[in-house]
Structures are given as C-alpha cells and as structure tokens.
Amino acid sequence: MQEMIRHILTSRVYEAAVETPLEEATELSRELQNRILLKREDLQPVFSFKLRGAYNKIAQLSKEEQARGVIAASAGNHAQGVAFSAQKLGLKALIVMPATTPQIKIDAVKSYGAEVVLYGDNYSEAAERCAQILDETGMTYIHPFDDKQVIAGQGTIAYELLRQSPEKMDAVFVPVGGGGLISGIGAYLKALSPETRIIGVEPVDSDAMYQSLSAGKRITLQSVGIFADGVAVRQVGKLTYELCRKYVDDIIRVSTDELCGAIKSIYQATRSIVEPAGALGVAGLKQYVKNNSVNGQTLVAINSGANMNFERLRYVSERTMTGAGKESLLAVTIPEQPGALRYFCNNILHTLNITEFNYRLADRTRAQLFMGVSVGADETKKQFIERLNKEGYQTIDLTDNELAKTHLRYMIGGRSAEANRERLFRFWFPERPGALSRFLADMGADWNISLFHYRSQGGEFGRVLIGLEIPDNHEAALQQFLNRLGYHFVEESNDPAYKLFL
Template identity: 70%
Template sequence: MQKIVRQILTSKVYEAAVETALDEANELSALLQNRILLKREDTQPVFSFKIRGAYNRIAHLSPEEMQRGVIAASAGNHAQGVAFSAKLLSIRSLIVMPATTPAIKVSAVRNYGAEVILHGTNYSEAAAHAEQLIRETGMVFIHPFDDELVIAGQGTVADELLRQNPGTIDAVFVPVGGGGLISGIGAYIKALKPDIQIIGVEPSDSDAMAQSLEQGKRVDLQSVSIFADGVAVRKVGKKTFEFCKRVVDDIIRVDTDELCSGIKSVYHATRSIVEPAGGLAMAGLIKYVRDSGCTGKTLIAINSGANMNFERLRYVAERTRIGEKHEALFGVTIPEKPGSLKRFCHDLVGERNITEFNYRLAERTKAQIFVGISIRDSSERETFSRELNRAGYDNIDLTDNDLAKTHIRYMVGGRSIEVKNEKLFRFWFPETPGALTRFLDATRGHRNISLFHYRMQGGDFGRVLIGLECPDGDDDALYQRLDELGYRYVEETGNPAYSMFL
C-alpha cells in the first residue's frame, strides 16, 4: 500500500492529463437530501480517465522499451489513452481492436497516430492476437488495468478529490470493470482517510469483481454486458483483485434501466452526456441513497468517461423513466366489447399518464394491450396491478421483462395462425457486415424464419429477436448449430410476453 501511494504521488500523468473539476450537483443534492459531487473525468483530453494510467505506464518505459514501441488490445477508452500518450512521447503505437468496433472509435484511435489492426469479434480474440504480435515484434504491452503503474496513474484521481474537498467525505462511488480505477482510488484514500467508504458500481450482468469478492477468488464470467462496454470485463486482474479485497467496502449492482437513469442525472447536473460506464457511479450513488435512506452525507461519483455513440441516446432515453421508477409497463387483457377501453382509461388509469399504448385486434372476445403508465414510485406498480385484478382485468407486469422492453413494445401486431412449432430466441449480433449472413448460413435449409425484429441501438452489438419454426424432435440439432455460430443468445419461448402478444 505504501508503494502504490508513492507511485501515485510521483506519477507523471500531468504531462498528458489535466486536473479535472469536482462539481457539486445542486439540484440533485436537494432532491436526494445529500451533498452530491461529481468528479469530471469526462473532461480529459480523450474524454476518459484512461489517459492517466496509460500515460503513466508509458512514460516510465526505459529508452530501449520506447524504441520498441507499445501495443494494446482495446475497443474503447484504453486504446485512445495509449494512442494519445504514445503520440505525445513520439513513440510507435499499435492497437488491436475487434473487427466489431464501431468506426467512430477506430477513427478516433487512428487520429491519435496509432496503427490499428482489426482482428476477431470480441476483446478476447483481439487480446490473443496482440499477444502473438508481441512475440513477433517485441513491442511492450500496456495492460488496461492489471499493472501497478496504470493503477497508480488512475489513483491520482483520489489525490485530486481529497485536495478539492478537504472537508468531510462519506463515500466515493467508482465504476468497476477490470478494477484499475477503484484499486488506485481506494488504495490512496484508505491510506490517508480510511473512514471514507469506497463503493464500487457494476452492471448486474457484468459483475466480475462483485462475484470475485463474494467467492474469494477471481471469477471468469461466461458473458458480460454489451451496454456498458467500458466495463465489460469477464475476469478482473490479479493485482486489482488483491487491492480490492483490501480497500473496497461494498459493490452495488445496477441494471440497464438504472444505469440509463444515472446518465440522465449526470446530464441534468452538468449538461454533459456520459457513456454508459461513465454513468455507473451516479446510478450506484442514487440507488445507495434510495436503499439506505441516508441524508446529510457528502457523496462523490466518478464520471469516468464520455465516449458515447450518438445513436445510443435514443435507447438511453427510452429506458430512463423505468430506471427512475417513474414508468411501469403492463400487458393487460380487456373484454373486446364497447366501452372496455374507455373504462380502462377512465376508471383504472385515472389521473395517471399513459406513456405508451399498443393494440391490435387478435380475437373477438378479448383484447390484449401493451401499455406504459406513469408512476410515482415502485409501490405504485403493485397498486395498479391490484386495481386491475379487482376490476377483472388479467394483467402481467412487464416492467422488468427485457424481451418486452427491447422488442415487443415496438412490434405488437397479433399472432399468425400459420406458424407451427415456433421457438423464439433473442440474439446479440455483432454490428459488423455479414453478421446476419453468418446466421442464415448456420440455419440454412433446416429452419424457417417466422419472425424477425431488429432495431439499431448504437452499440457494438445489435439485439435481434428471431422466431424459428422447428420440426418436432429436432431441438438438439438446432441448439448445436446456434452454439457453433458463436453468437450470444437466450431462448424466450416460455416468456409470458411472447405468448400474450406474439
């Protein structure tokens, strides 16, 4: 711990990075009844804290190592940090990025003077290719998080915020991917002010550090979140895991809707739009306050980055109200007779606002509607459902149903009487040319596609809903082909939203 503190205090980050502001979010502070501060790492030269660790590591290379050049594997902020740092130091840099990386990120890295090689469809394949290139070229690998000098560079964030707010700090909320940022911040703060809580925040579907700390060993996740790609790490580092065991007080998991709400809260406080990983800390802070009921505390959230794809904003806006607990989604069955819809709207919805309404005639005896309702808090979801039941309206709460939120709300159109033995799957297709063709090749001649829905969301992967007609007794062959394809997928045939609307 003493060594890492010395490395933080003697780091060279300010040859490239800037000291970022610690801004107070006045309206949010009043709303949450706590003093909320935001550490603005989104204002760094590469719009991310990653410049700190990358530059500190590269600046400590020997002259002989600098002559060999540096190499990194990354699809995002670390790539830009390495490329920017290498350009400042006038050394060669090579970045291996997955072929699925959006063009805007590839061009950003190239604009910093780096040579870019596109390889594989994910980080693991890109990293494996980088290792091969290291053996062939002798270039120096710059790890995104599991390196003491990288950790020390990130730890300078803690040195700044303690100087910027010399008074009481009760907790610091830090986004967690591989663990480099929280290791550096936690090590420095615990050495100087051990009473300050260090609280990590992870997506609930990308929680490698939380699971590792719970099990006492590093866990290798089978899959990770595709939304918050800046923290999409399947396995945390050896060094970072050891640091986190000593300095992290708690880790909060947040779902996608809560994360979108965190992005909106940062926007209201700063008028800046952070990337999903950049909104993690704020989302965790808000959840912490709501769950604990604390008041009068000084809480700091680390805004880690702002490299947001513009096309992703629509998706964020659509999911934010649910994350704020201000919208609920329901599937409701009403009698198909005159006056039923008016009764539903007037007597049951009442003073609540309808945020969404989808309906198509399917049967002559009953109608099934997909409806969004404005609510004040989570308890009102349960209240509304009970009111529907008392009125004789069968209903399903779909607020937490990802199939309904991602696909069905955009495609309510009734059932097809022609479809036989249909199975429904949600896929994550890489946003790269040929992804659909590879899927069709894998199922060609064996399955008829009975349903297909895709909507661009601005991420590295597209979410696709597919229905396949499957002959009886042929399931094993289908699953084998899908597994061989290599795309992440989830079967949704048993989902109640599917049976109700599609």
C-alpha cells in the first residue's frame, strides 16, 4: 500500500490530465434520498480517465524506452490516452485496433498523430497482432491496466476525491474492466479513509473481476458482452487482482437496461452523455441504494468516460424505460372471438399508459399480444400479472428477455407452419463488409434460412437473429460450423417469446 501511495503522490498526470470536478447530482440525490456526487472523468481532454494512467506510465519511461516509441492494443479510450500522451511528449505511437472499431474512435486516435493498425474482429485478435508487432519492432508496450504506474495514474482520482469532498464519503462506486482504476482508487482511499466502502461495478456479461474474486483466483471468461465495450475484458490483471482482493469491499453486477437507465440519469444531472462503461458507477450506485434501503449517505460514482457513438443513442433510449423500471414487456394470450380485444382494452388497460401494443392471430381460438405497459415497480407489476392470470389471460413477463427486446418487438409476420425443423440463434456479427457473406458461404448446403433479422446499434457488432432449418442428422455439422465461424451466439430455440410469436 505504501509503495502505491508513493507512486500516486509522485505521479506526473497533471502535465497532461486535468483535475476533474466532483459535482452533486441534485435531482438524483432527491430521487434516491442520499447525497449523490459524480466524479467527472468524462471532462478529461480525451473524455476518459485513461489519460491519467497512460501519461504517467509513458512520462516515467527511460529515455531509451521512449526513443523506441510506444505501442498498445485498444479499441477505444486507452488508445486515445496513449496517443495523446505520446504526442504531448513528442514520441512515436502505434495503436493496434480491431477492424470493427467505429470510425469516430479511429479518427480520434489518428488526430493525436498515432499510427493505427486495424486487425481482427475483436480486442483479443488485435492484442495478438500487437504482440507480433512488438516482437518485430522492439517498441515499448503500454499495458491498459496491469502496471504499477498506470494504476498510480488512475489512483490520483482518489487523491482528488479526498480534497474535494467536504464530508465523509460512505461509498465510492467504480467501473471495473481490467481493474486498474479501482485498484488505484482502492489502495489510496483504504489508506487514508478506511471507513469508505470501495465498490466495483461490472456488467453481468463482463464480470471477470467478480468471478475471479469469488473463485479466489483469476478466471478467464469464455466470452464477454459488447455493450459496455470499455470494460469488455476476459481476464483481469495479476497485479490488479491482488490489489482488488485486498482493498475492494464488494462488486456489483448490472444489466444492460440498468446501464441505459444510468446514462439517462447522468444526462439529466449533467446534460452530458457518457458511454456505457462510463455509466457503470451510477448504475451500481442506484442498485446498491435500492437493494440495501440506503438513506442519508454520501455516495460517489466515477463517470469514467464519454466516448459514445452517436448512433448507439437510439438503442440506449429504447432500453432506458425498462432500465428505469418504467416499462414492462408482457406476452398475453387472449381469446380469439368478437369483442375480446375491445373488452381487454376497455376493462384491463384503460387506466394504464401503453408504450407498445402488437396483436397477432394465433389460431381460431386465441390471439397473442406483445405489449409494453407502465405498471410501476416490481411488486406492482407482479400484482398486475397476477390479475391478468386470474382474469384468464395467460401472461409471460418478457421485460428481461433479450430476444424479445432486441429483435421480437421490431418483427412482424408471426409463425410459419412450414418451418418445422427450425433452430433459432442470436448472433453478434462484426460490423464490417463480408460478415454475412462469410456466414452464408460456410453454412451447410442443405440448410435453409427460415428467418432473419438485423438491426444496427452503432457499435462494433450487429445483433442478428437467424432461423435455420437443419436436417436431423446434421447436428455435428452444425456444431462444427458454429465453432469454425467464431461469431458469438446464443441459441434461442426454446425461448417462450419465440414459441409464442415466431
């Protein structure tokens, strides 16, 4: 701990980074009945805290290491931090980025004078190429999180928090990817403010630190979620794991919908739009207050970054209502008879706010409704569903169903009696030319596509729903195809929403 504090206090981050404000989110404080403070790292010159660690590391390299130039693999904020720092110090920089990286991020890195190499569909493939170039060139590698000087640079945030907060901080909520940010903050605060709880926040589908701390060893995730790409790390660092094991009190996991709700909360408080990873702190804070009935405390959330793709805002907006608990998605079966729909609307829905309503004939005895409805908190929703079931309307809650939220609500056409050998898959296709062509070229010649839905979300991957008619004796060939393709996927053949509507 003493060594890390010394590194933090002797860091050189302020040659490039700025001291960011600690602002009270007045409306959110009133809503949550606690004093909510936001540490505005989204106001750094590169719109992310990553500048602190990158600059501190590069500035303290030896003259010989600096002369070789610096190299890093990154799809976003670390890339910009390294490029900005290298330009500030007059050094050569090379950044390896996935070919699926949005152009806005590529342009940002190039604007700081760095050379960009595009390679692979994801960070892992880009990191492998970075390692090859490192061997070939002898450049100096700048790790995104598992380095003492990088961690110390991020730890200067805690140094600022203690000076800026006029009262005791009961808890600080920190986004977690590889663990560099929370390691620096945790080491410093636990030394000087040990009563402050250090709480990390991860997406449920990118929870490498949570899994590692639970298992008592570093765990490698088989796959990571892509929505909060700034924390999409399969394995945390050796050093960061040890520091988190010592200084972190808890890890909270949040859903995509909770992240979207947090982005909205931050916008309402600051009129700025953070990226999904940047909203993790607020998302975890809100869940913590709700689950623990916390009242009257001072809680700090780190707004870690604001490099948001504008095109992704549509998706965020759509998911905000469910993330804030203000919209529930329900599948309801009603009788197919004259006056049934009118009765349902007039007697069941007449006092409610309807956000979405889809009706489809199932057969001559029943019809299916897919609807969004504002029914309030979890207990109120439960009571409403119980009422529907008592009235004879079979109801399924789809509020947390990814198939329904990502694809089903945008599709029409109903079920097909002809698709009797259909298998349904959700795929994450890399957003680059040829992704679909590769899929079609590799799939079995005897397989038929019976359903297809794609919708851009402004990220590095597109969400694709595909129905495949597979002969019974082709199970092994299907598995070989999926393994060879290498695209992340989830099979949804048994999903209740699929059974009802598709």
